[in-house]
Amino acid sequence: EVQLVQSGAEVRKPGESLKISCKGSGYKFTSYWIGWVRQMPGKGLEWMGIIYPGDSDTRYSPSVRGQVTISADKSISTAYLQWNSLKASDTAMYYCARHIPHSDSPTAIDSWGQGTQVIVSS
Amino acid sequence: DIQMTQSPSSVSASVGDRVTITCRASQGISSWLAWYQQKPGKAPKLLIYAASSLQSGVPSRFSGSGSGTDFTLTISSLQPEDFATYYCQQAASLPLTFGGGTKVQI
Numbered sequence: 129e130v131q132l133v134q135s136g137a138e139v140r141k142p143g144e145s146l147k148i149s150c151k152g153s154g155y156k157f158t159s160y161w162i163g164w165v166r167q168m169p170g171k172g173l174e175w176m177g178i179i180y181p182g183d184s185d186t187r188y189s190p191s192v193r194g195q196v197t198i199s200a201d202k203s204i205s206t207a208y209l210q211w212n213s214l215k216a217s218d219t220a221m222y223y224c225a226r227h228i229p230h231s232d233s234p235t236a237i238d239s240w241g242q243g244t245q246v247i248v249s250s
Numbered sequence: 251d252i253q254m255t256q257s258p259s260s261v262s263a264s265v266g267d268r269v270t271i272t273c274r275a276s277q278g279i280s281s282w283l284a285w286y287q288q289k290p291g292k293a294p295k296l297l298i299y300a301a302s303s304l305q306s307g308v309p310s311r312f313s314g315s316g317s318g319t320d321f322t323l324t325i326s327s328l329q330p331e332d333f334a335t336y337y338c339q340q341a342a343s344l345p346l347t348f349g350g351g352t353k354v355q356i
Contacts, residue, residue, distance in 0.1 A: 163346075165294075172337065172348060172349075172350050172351045173286075173288075173294065173337055173339075173348040173351075174348065175339075175345055175346040175347060175348065177345075178344075178346075187344050187345075188345075189251075189344075189345035190251070190345065191345075223293055223294070228299065234341070234344075234346065235282065235284070235299065235300075235341035236284035236296060236299035236300070236339065236341055237284070237286070237294070237296060237339070238296050238299070238305065240293035240294055240295070241293065242293060243293055
C-alpha cells in the first residue's frame with residue numbers, strides 16, 4: 129500500500145525557519161515525482177512544486193520560487209519543504225503528493241499525505 | 251501558466267440528482283486533466299485522470315469527459331457521501347494548476 133506520512137503541525141513566528149517532511153512507503157520512491165500542494169484557510173488547492181528523487185530534478189511554481197526549497201533524501205524515502213524566513217501569509221495546510229509519471233513528466237496526483245498544518249503568528 | 255476555470259462555484263443538489271461540473275482551460279491541454287474530491291479536514295482524493303479514466307476504487311457513478319479546453323465531471327446519482335468540494339487540475343504543462351473548486355452541498 130502506498131503511504132505518504134507527513135510530519136506534525138508547526139507553530140512558528142514570522143522570520144523563523146521551518147522544514148517539514150513527507151516519508152513515502154509502499155512504492156519505489158525514486159521512480160515517482162513527489163510534490164507539495166498548499167491550501168490556505170478556506171481556500172482552494174495551489175500546486176507549489178515538485179522533485180524527482182531519482183535525480184533530484186526540481187521544479188517550482190513561479191508563485192513560490194525563491195520563497196521555499198523542495199528537497200529529498202532518497203536514502204530514507206523522504207521529501208522536504210523548507211522555508212528560511214516564514215511570513216504570516218505562509219499559514220496554510222501543506223500536502224505532499226505523489227504524481228503519476230508519464231514520459232518522465234508528472235501528471236495527476238494519485239496519492240496524498242495527510243497534511244501538515246503550519247501556523248505563522250507573532 | 252494555464253488557468254483553469256470551474257463552474258459553478260457551488261451547487262445545491264439532492265440525493266439521487268445528476269450533477270455536472272465543468273472546467274475550462276485557458277489553452278488546449280489535450281486530455282491532461284484530473285478531477286479530485288475533497289471533504290472537510292481531509293486530503294483530496296483522485297477520482298478521474300486523463301480526462302475520462304476512472305481511478306481504481308472510485309464508484310462508477312463518477313465519470314469525466316472532454317478534451318482540448320472544455321471538460322466535464324458528472325455524478326450520475328448523487329449519494330450522501332458525495333457532498334464535498336471538487337477540483338479539476340491540468341497536467342499538460344508545469345506549473346500544474348487547479349481550478350477554483352466546486353462545492354456540492356445539500
